Amino acid sequence: QVQLQESGPGLVKPSETLSLTCSVSGYSISSGYYWGWIRQPPGKGLEWIGSIYESGSTYYNPSLQSRVTISVDTSKNQFSLNLSSVTAADTAVYYCARVFTVDPWFDPWGQGTLVTVSS
């Protein structure tokens, strides 16, 4: 059974870089699928950030593309998110999820981690 777990700092200062890692268990990232990040500001809806394939090819939300980098480490069965130049608007629960390759829906999801941007 595939399980995903996000980890990283819960507090980031404005203008700094938010960095999160998603650890995958029960499935090898190298075996296929895309792997993605989605965020949810407190009390609001869901926003797709971007997705990465095990080969390293990426797709990003154009609204965030200039600030986002997603990378994969197949040796650790992990993938990571970097979001630069953060502001309070980037405060959200960040989820990682497996993304189906041809038809990209998300299943399963990690439990999510709250990242607050504040000085």
Place this chain on the structure above:
Amino acid sequence: EIVMTQSPATLSVSPGERATLSCRASQSVSSNLAWYQQKPGQAPRLLIYGASTRATNIPARFSGSGSGTEFTLTISSLQSEDSAVYYCQQYNNWPPLTFGGGTKVEIK
């Protein structure tokens, strides 16, 4: 970017009754639509993909229909555990992948 609009924002339904949730796309997404359920403090869970195919272990009381720009999620006989926010997501034209704003289902 395809904009997904869900209605109503909140739906109050008695146990055992039918709940009907709507999702509209700003342009055709064919049948490339998924539905998710999110309970308070939890991650979203996939319910439906391909507009009408139930995901693994999803109860038969959940059904999806529609194509093009109009979609419906129906909960045939609402249970107390179905109290949640439901989101639709299109994957026809991307990036970006886009979600609707959600419908909150309350138990009356």
